[in-house]
């Protein structure tokens with residue numbers, strides 16, 4: 001067997017192979033990386049040697065190759081022991097239980113951390129004001145968690161690939177901005193309205209694309225996202241065009257403003273005024289919205305509509321033969337996903353106080369979709385983890401100061417964000433093509449609820 | 463075994479059904495009746511147009527010409543070719559299985575049977591609103607749906623596998639599950655596309671028993687496409703034979719088996735040579751009157 005012979009090469013062989021790779025890297029680096037050319041004071045070229053960088057690159061390649069070979073070796077060994085998945089005709093996969101327990105644990109851990117974050121941040125950094133960075137980051141992450149969970153209904157459950165999700169985020173944001181600035185409506189009135197408008201737009205998009213599947217659906221939804229953005233830019237009279245809408249009313253504590261005055265939040269509750277009260281309130285607001293999204297989705301999964309969505313993802317033709325109206329089923333998925341996007345959008349507007357079409361470009365859609373795909377389509381916990389990694393990860397790059405010591409003073413890790421993002425995507429596609437958590441938990445069970453291996457679960461065709 | 467009831471009421475009446483794909487006439491001017499309470503078999507060589515007939519009946523194809531009438535026991539009649547695809551099941555109460563099994567592979571066996579009860583569960587969940595609030599109305603309905611699913615799982619001998627993904631089941635069990643799933647929609651007419659394909663003799667025997675149970679214990683008539691002649695001859699009450707989209711025989715299994723045109727179609731020879739061929743293969747034929 002090829003796998004067995006390759007696995008039998010042994011450690012010395014692997015080391016040699018990795019060293020060979022490092023040597024290759026060195027050969028490539030000498031002409032390209034080893035010297036930096038700068039224009040000298042006299043106009044001539046000056047060469048600055050960068051051998052440290054070359055060494056670091058060679059070491060990185062060596063280690064990466066080593067890790068790859070070792071992981072492959074372990075996988076091959078495992079494959080040689082277990083028969084191929086496709087041969088299994090009797091019950092397989094006695095293990096998913098463990099994975100399921102981990103994901104339950106992760107969910108509670110996630111909720112625990114999320115609930116206590118402002119307190120922990122304040123304690124760790126001395127005061128609320130100094131913990132602001134962490135709370136703001138928390139708000140950002142939770143916004144994406146909520147968007148991911150919303151899109152998960154469309155992509156993960158119903159299996160409809162939607163590349164224009166940011167359009168509904170924009171509709172929600174502009175709904176709140178316009179309703180509050182022109183009619184003076186409060187956030188709490190606008191929030192459901194924004195969700196409703198977004199849902200209507202979701203249906204509007206849903207109708208023409210009902211017959212489309214796969215790539216075609218993706219392209220049309222992508223175009224829809226762009227159309228909404230272009231309308232926002234060009235309909236200057238209403239949306240303010242590229243300049244956006246500013247001085248959007250700030251969030252109030254159910255009608256009590258967060259101001260220093262007599263009837264402000266701090267005075268009413270006998271606290272000393274702190275501008276951080278508003279930030280903490282916003283944090284818990286988005287946390288509540290995200291958790292509502294989660295609870296609603298989890299409940300819907302166990303209702304006939306949720307099962308119909310998943311059945312639709314598995315096999316649309318079988319659905320129709322069982323009397324399921326696939327048109328309305330798809331539309332409800334679009335509308336509901338859009339509504340959650342709309343809620344998140346109006347939160348975005350109330351938090352920023354300023355919105356412009358620039359915030360709703362395709363990259364946002366791509367990030368939200370990446371969160372869903374990386375997390376494992378359909379898995380709530382996976383989406384949350386992916387959102388933390390995708391949004392929090394780049395932030396962490398800012399803090400990797402030690403890299404400057406390796407790559408020189410001018411090195412800014414943040415500039416490599418997209419590169420790392422791409423690498424992470426490729427790595428995921430190689431090792432976990434179905435996302436971090438690919439197992440599916442049944443919506444109902446006679447006995448113990450056992451997770452279903454991702455190998456069986458379809459990803460949908462539309 | 464056969465229960466000839468010539469004047470029994472027809473559950474499905476196919477009138478002059480024609481289905482063309484471009485220049486290809488997959489079904490040409492086909493007319494037949496399936497009687498209530500019968501197992502009617504639709505047989506014919508490969509490519510004869512059997513699956514196409516099913517697709518017309520169940521709304522997946524719009525027939526080029528023809529009328530498909532389904533009569534319910536209460537006397538109401540439905541023109542199937544005018545119903546939208548999903549309404550054929552919900553309003554016409556026609557359920558089907560597929561030649562290539564179409565289960566929801568990543569969902570459990572139990573979930574497959576619950577998806578089939580979508581319409582009543584949806585109603586009980588108040589179009590999701592009541593269900594979202596967790597009202598007892600819905601919980602009772604779901605418990606009843608699970609009970610019904612359990613009944614069927616007991617019947618098809620899969621109760622132990624209820625929580626396993628459908629894709630994990632052996633082939634024969636997947637076939638049985640697909641039938642049970644179709645039955646969970648409480649159909650008046652059940653259309654089975656080659657249910658015995660790929661089954662071993664033991665499984666095939668179990669299938670016969672299951673189909674007889676469906677016919678006898680439920681108000682469901684069965685329309686069956688089958689290549690396995692032992693299954694057809696054993697359980698069907700009435701056989702319709704198609705060849706190149708045209709009906710060549712229609713009668714009891716005994717009549718059809720003896721029909722020279724059927725033998726010719728299956729052996730692939732011209733009508734005139736049939737007797738020669740029959741003599742060759744040693745068939746003794748009593749020519750019966752057949753309506754062609």
Ligand SMILES: Nc1ncnc2c1ncn2[C@@H]1O[C@H](COP(=O)(O)OP(=O)(O)OP(=O)(O)O)[C@@H](O)[C@H]1O
Pocket residue numbers: 483486488506507508509510511512513514515561
């Ligand atoms: N969607 C379609 N488009 C074009 N031709 C089709 C289509 N569906 C079926 N046909 C053709 O119609 C004819 C009848 O096909 P059908 O699938 O009904 O045969 P069948 O009797 O079910 O055969 P089998 O026993 O192999 O299942 C075939 O020649 C087939 O190629």
Ligand SMILES: [Mg+2]
Pocket residue numbers: 512513514561
């Ligand atoms: Mg066929």
